[in-house]
Amino acid sequence: MISVSEAIQHIENYCIPSIIIEKPIEKTLNSVLAEDILSPINMPPFKQSSMDGYAFIHAENESYKIIGEIQAGNSEDILLKEGEAVRIFTGARVPNIADTVVMQEHTKTKDGFLFIDKLPNKFANVRPLGEQIKVGEIALEKGTKLNEAAIGFLVGLGILKVKVYKQPKVSILITGNELKQLGEELKEGEVYDSNSITLKLALQQIGIKKVRIVKIKDTFKATKKAVKKQIEKSDVVLISGGISVGDYDFVKKALEENEVKEVFYKVNQKPGKPLWFGHKDDTFVFALPGNPASSLSCFYMYVLPFIKAKLGHLKYHLPKLKAVVNEDVVNVHGKTLFLKAEVHNGIAKQLKGQASSMLKSFATSNSLLLLPEDKEIVKKGEEITYVKLN
Amino acid sequence: MISVSEAIQHIENYCIPSIIIEKPIEKTLNSVLAEDILSPINMPPFKQSSMDGYAFIHAENESYKIIGEIQAGNSEDILLKEGEAVRIFTGARVPNIADTVVMQEHTKTKDGFLFIDKLPNKFANVRPLGEQIKVGEIALEKGTKLNEAAIGFLVGLGILKVKVYKQPKVSILITGNELKQLGEELKEGEVYDSNSITLKLALQQIGIKKVRIVKIKDTFKATKKAVKKQIEKSDVVLISGGISVGDYDFVKKALEENEVKEVFYKVNQKPGKPLWFGHKDDTFVFALPGNPASSLSCFYMYVLPFIKAKLGHLKYHLPKLKAVVNEDVVNVHGKTLFLKAEVHNGIAKQLKGQASSMLKSFATSNSLLLLPEDKEIVKKGEEITYVKLN
Numbered sequence: 001m002i003s004v005s006e007a008i009q010h011i012e013n014y015c016i017p018s019i020i021i022e023k024p025i026e027k028t029l030n031s032v033l034a035e036d037i038l039s040p041i042n043m044p045p046f047k048q049s050s051m052d053g054y055a056f057i058h059a060e061n062e063s064y065k066i067i068g069e070i071q072a073g074n075s076e077d078i079l080l081k082e083g084e085a086v087r088i089f090t091g092a093r094v095p096n097i098a099d100t101v102v103m104q105e106h107t108k109t110k111d112g113f114l115f116i117d118k119l120p121n122k123f124a125n126v127r128p129l130g131e132q133i134k135v136g137e138i139a140l141e142k143g144t145k146l147n148e149a150a151i152g153f154l155v156g157l158g159i160l161k162v163k164v165y166k167q168p169k170v171s172i173l174i175t176g177n178e179l180k181q182l183g184e185e186l187k188e189g190e191v192y193d194s195n196s197i198t199l200k201l202a203l204q205q206i207g208i209k210k211v212r213i214v215k216i217k218d219t220f221k222a223t224k225k226a227v228k229k230q231i232e233k234s235d236v237v238l239i240s241g242g243i244s245v246g247d248y249d250f251v252k253k254a255l256e257e258n259e260v261k262e263v264f265y266k267v268n269q270k271p272g273k274p275l276w277f278g279h280k281d282d283t284f285v286f287a288l289p290g291n292p293a294s295s296l297s298c299f300y301m302y303v304l305p306f307i308k309a310k311l312g313h314l315k316y317h318l319p320k321l322k323a324v325v326n327e328d329v330v331n332v333h334g335k336t337l338f339l340k341a342e343v344h345n346g347i348a349k350q351l352k353g354q355a356s357s358m359l360k361s362f363a364t365s366n367s368l369l370l371l372p373e374d375k376e377i378v379k380k381g382e383e384i385t386y387v388k389l390n
Numbered sequence: 391m392i393s394v395s396e397a398i399q400h401i402e403n404y405c406i407p408s409i410i411i412e413k414p415i416e417k418t419l420n421s422v423l424a425e426d427i428l429s430p431i432n433m434p435p436f437k438q439s440s441m442d443g444y445a446f447i448h449a450e451n452e453s454y455k456i457i458g459e460i461q462a463g464n465s466e467d468i469l470l471k472e473g474e475a476v477r478i479f480t481g482a483r484v485p486n487i488a489d490t491v492v493m494q495e496h497t498k499t500k501d502g503f504l505f506i507d508k509l510p511n512k513f514a515n516v517r518p519l520g521e522q523i524k525v526g527e528i529a530l531e532k533g534t535k536l537n538e539a540a541i542g543f544l545v546g547l548g549i550l551k552v553k554v555y556k557q558p559k560v561s562i563l564i565t566g567n568e569l570k571q572l573g574e575e576l577k578e579g580e581v582y583d584s585n586s587i588t589l590k591l592a593l594q595q596i597g598i599k600k601v602r603i604v605k606i607k608d609t610f611k612a613t614k615k616a617v618k619k620q621i622e623k624s625d626v627v628l629i630s631g632g633i634s635v636g637d638y639d640f641v642k643k644a645l646e647e648n649e650v651k652e653v654f655y656k657v658n659q660k661p662g663k664p665l666w667f668g669h670k671d672d673t674f675v676f677a678l679p680g681n682p683a684s685s686l687s688c689f690y691m692y693v694l695p696f697i698k699a700k701l702g703h704l705k706y707h708l709p710k711l712k713a714v715v716n717e718d719v720v721n722v723h724g725k726t727l728f729l730k731a732e733v734h735n736g737i738a739k740q741l742k743g744q745a746s747s748m749l750k751s752f753a754t755s756n757s758l759l760l761l762p763e764d765k766e767i768v769k770k771g772e773e774i775t776y777v778k779l780n
């Protein structure tokens with residue numbers, strides 16, 4: 001059995017971005033750029049007014065003759081002389097020969113002449129061509145996460161497509177004859193499968209939209225066949241349950257017989273001890289314990305960073321922070337504990353219901369406290385490391 | 391002109407959740423519960439083994455006769471006597487009369503008899519019926535944000551539908567004759583519209599999936615007509631541009647003539663001064679300045695909290711935190727400044743390119759520093775309040 005830090009190290013060895021694909025810019029929200037983007041244009045693409053007002057050649061005149069008007073979007077270049085002005089609007093093209101715009105609030109007009117109450121500095125209210133970015137300059141660097149502002153910025157430069165990392169195809173295999181699907185009636189001894197929806201939505205939160213869910217019968221033959229099929233179809237296979245020591249836990253053998261190479265099996269942690277990780281060529285398999293809280297803890301600690309790395313994120317682990325515990329936190333297990341907690345204003349409060357079968361505490365927690373295997377107690381008022389969940 | 395805090399106060403007066411609707415549980419990720427959810431079942435719904443091992447009546451015997459096997463999902467209640475044991479697996483129903491499960495790692499078997507190496511405590515490895523939650527107890531409270539764990543938990547209780555707050559229908563009206571759509575060719579004096587995609591994706595980030603985008607011609611007639619139509623169709627209308635003082639800024643007049651009641655117009659802030667907010671009955675209108683950074687700043691400070699409140703979020707503003715500035719931050723405007731910045735490890739670094747036309751700094755920022763209107767400088771090493779963006 002390996003430690004949590006060894007398991008994370010093993011995962012990190014495979015944290016390599018997926019292949020690069022080109023996508024329409026409007027479909028890339030929260031994707032990561034796989035290339036430097038060079039600006040194809042100057043921005044602004046012309047000398048631009050930043051105000052509603054009047055463009056003129058800077059000089060102290062008593063008045064200026066208004067010789068025309070430039071709306072935003074007009075392409076015309078009005079020729080004006082010193083002592084003349086043109087009405088202009090925000091975003092409009094400033095005449096080549098003009099150098100300054102006075103905002104209309106600082107002017108009066110009479111009989112076709114402009115009177116300036118407060119002469120602005122030369123070059124005021126004029127955005128030079130390429131002020132924000134020039135043709136050929138780097139607009140955004142490889143590795144940038146494309147949020148709404150980044151995409152808006154690139155669209156403003158006229159960029160239609162960008163290179164990002166391909167989303168891995170993920171399958172979730174659900175084992176366990178006791179599991180009923182939502183809407184079915186429970187018989188004595190049965191429970192509802194919640195791992196398929198929990199894992200699917202957890203994947204959705206990090207941007208994985210297409211997830212295949214397959215329910216397997218608890219026989220070796222069915223498990224082996226399903227593993228084979230999903231390995232062929234998917235980049236990442238999550239298997240829920242069937243990886244423990246019970247007589248009906250066929251997953252490990254099914255993985256072996258499908259020549260999926262084990263990287264590790266069993267981690268000295270609670271919950272989630274019987275975690276299995278391996279791969280066949282470029283398809284990676286996480287066999288997660290079937291208990292709901294075990295499965296989700298393993299997802300956050302191991303699967304999420306692996307998938308975020310595939311998507312090209314440079315920071316792929318959930319953020320690790322420190323807080324002070326509001327009461328003693330005890331570890332009698334000699335394992336690394338992941339404890340559902342609420343952290344507010346630097347104070348960490350462990351929640352009730354930490355058993356591996358219990359999701360309720362996960363539903364209301366915002367953090368997982370990490371209590372290392374060699375630490376028997378963190379006393380009230382002492383610091384603890386935690387992982388921020390949302 | 392009102393202050394930023396007055397503007398926020400005005401918005402908060404209308405921060406009331408939308409109507410309540412019922413939705414299939416699997417469609418509610420990141421929604422907010424509009425009702426307390428009572429558990430319809432006990433969880434676990436039966437006395438359940440938490441281990442692979444053997445169930446028995448707790449007693450110190452030399453050996454125990456193995457009289458049967460219970461797989462997970464079996465509904466049968468095996469009758470056993472003291473001195474007898476049944477093979478059992480994780481998640482399986484423990485016989486009514488049994489009280490304890492010994493994990494298989496602590497046992498040996500021979501000729502149909504079980505030998506226990508390490509007798510567990512009475513009741514060990516048995517999850518009592520309703521241990522996590524009992525029928526009729528509150529599973530999750532009204533106001534809970536439905537993350538993947540919360541939804542998984544409710545699915546585990548067999549809950550098919552929940553009441554959440556209806557998503558507002560949002561329209562975005564884009565004004566500005568100088569704006570070309572992505573893929574079109576720019577002529578001199580024209581720029582690409584980026585506000586429609588930026589606002590659409592910003593809405594998507596907070597869960598608003600359906601957004602109608604309408605491009606308006608800069609005439610009063612077209613503006614008035616478009617405003618009328620979208621007010622009838624939408625719960626929230628965002629208008630981009632046309633709200634300033636230029637002769638072609640028809641939005642304010644179009645709102646007035648459509649009897650949209652002004653709550654406020656113009657806020658003492660930079661960027662984003664000409665922000666307009668009002669409503670006609672239950673439809674709310676934000677007229678946002680057309681400059682990309684102004685529009686997005688106003689979105690984060692005013693539109694986002696308003697819409698998150700509609701969705702039922704109790705904390706609807708972006709989180710406000712404190713950091714120390716890495717160099718003097720100066721305010722020569724007498725306005726509240728929203729400054730794009732990067733904050734890491736409590737250190738805030740203002741980015742270059744703060745002009746209202748520039749989105750690049752927004753693309754790479756993670757925070758907006760808030761410099762109040764009455765504060766002329768925050769010196770290097772002093773604290774500043776900031777809003778966390780992502």
